[in-house]
Amino acid sequence: MPSGISPSTTIFCQHYTHPTCISGLSHTAYSLVQELNQNLARELVYLCIGTDRATGDCLGPLVGNRLRSLLPSAHIFGSLEEPLHALNLSDTMQHIYSRYTNPLVIAVDACLGGTEKIGFLSIKKGSLAPGLALKKQLPRAGDIHIVGTVNVSGFCEHLVLQNTRLFLVYRMAEATARALFLAHHRHSSASTGCAFNSSPCK
Numbered sequence: 228m229p230s231g232i233s234p235s236t237t238i239f240c241q242h243y244t245h246p247t248c249i250s251g252l253s254h255t256a257y258s259l260v261q262e263l264n265q266n267l268a269r270e271l272v273y274l275c276i277g278t279d280r281a282t283g284d285c286l287g288p289l290v291g292n293r294l295r296s297l298l299p300s301a302h303i304f305g306s307l308e309e310p311l312h313a314l315n316l317s318d319t320m321q322h323i324y325s326r327y328t329n330p331l332v333i334a335v336d337a338c339l340g341g342t343e344k345i346g347f348l349s350i351k352k353g354s355l356a357p358g359l360a361l362k363k364q365l366p367r368a369g370d371i372h373i374v375g376t377v378n379v380s381g382f383c384e385h386l387v388l389q390n391t392r393l394f395l396v397y398r399m400a401e402a403t404a405r406a407l408f409l410a411h412h413r414h415s416s417a418s419t420g421c422a423f424n425s426s427p428c429k
Contacts, residue, residue, distance in 0.1 A: 240349040243375070243402040248348060252373070252406035255350050257413045259371045260331060263352075264414075269331040271411065272323055274368050275305030276336040276357050278312045283377045283391030286337035287311065289400035290407070297408040302327070305335075313358055316365055334369030335403060337396070339380030339387060346395060348375050348403060373407075375399045 239255040241248045260271065275291030277284045291306035304319055305311030311319055323330055334355055340347075354367035355374060377399065378391045 237349050237351055240347055242346045243348055243399045244346065249402050249406045249409070252348055252350060252403070253409040253413075256333070256371065256373070256407060256410035259350070259352055260333075260410065260414050261417070263370055264331050267417075269329050270302060270327050271414070272302040272327060272330040272332045273304065273407070274311060274319075274323075274332055274334040275303065276311050276316065276334060276368065277305070278310045279307050281385075281388040281391075282393045282396060283339075283388035284337050285393075286375050286377060286396050286400050286403070287335050289397060290335045290404045293400060293404035294407060297404060298411055301411060302330075313365055316357065316368070320366060320368060332369045332371070333407070334372040335407075336372070336374055337377045338374040339378055339384060340376040342379050344376040345378060346376065346399065348373060348399060373403055375403065 238259070239251055241251055245251075263269070264271075273291070273294060275287040275294070277287030279285045279288050285307070287305050288307045288310050291303055291311075292308075294301060294303050295306060302323075304323065323332070334357075336355055336357055350371065350373045352371055354369045355372040356365065356367050358365040375396075377396050378387045380387075
């Protein structure tokens with residue numbers, strides 16, 4: 228889990244309760260996927276990073292669980308049942324790059340940040356560095372990444388993660404999964420030449 232947000236430029240950042248958060252996050256994700264997959268040859272792979280052993284770090288697994296329900300045929304790594312964390316992230320990434328040719332990886336993780344940023348979802352082009360908040364050296368992950376700020380950083384991060392409200396993380400995960408679901412179907416429809424109506428997100 229990153230501590231704060233990486234130096235790369237934030238393209239979209241909004242509180243999960245904002246009426247346009249899901250549609251804005253979905254549109255931005257779709258635009259980035261289109262930009263990075265113009266010939267439609269890259270397979271989408273979702274890395275949902277985190278663990279269910281700390282409520283503050285279960286954003287990724289919750290998103291993975293929801294995406295597996297919404298997109299059963301998608302390539303999704305990380306869920307409550309099979310978390311993607313420090314112990315298996317490197318091996319999983321090696322597996323992904325050996326199995327898929329030039330995959331387009333979308334990484335999702337929780338982060339800690341300033342009090343005013345709690346509840347915000349951000350999306351950027353480029354990779355994220357999981358585990359920084361807990362001083363872990365893990366491989367960077369993702370061509371696109373989404374992070375959700377679940378609590379404050381700066382002091383006793385382990386305790387902060389253990390004392391993060393599950394309701395907040397659950398609602399943020401639901402918004403993230405819905406946005407990715409809409410972006411995924413819009414991209415799939417573009418690759419097959421079918422129209423896709425994303426109006427339910429508005």
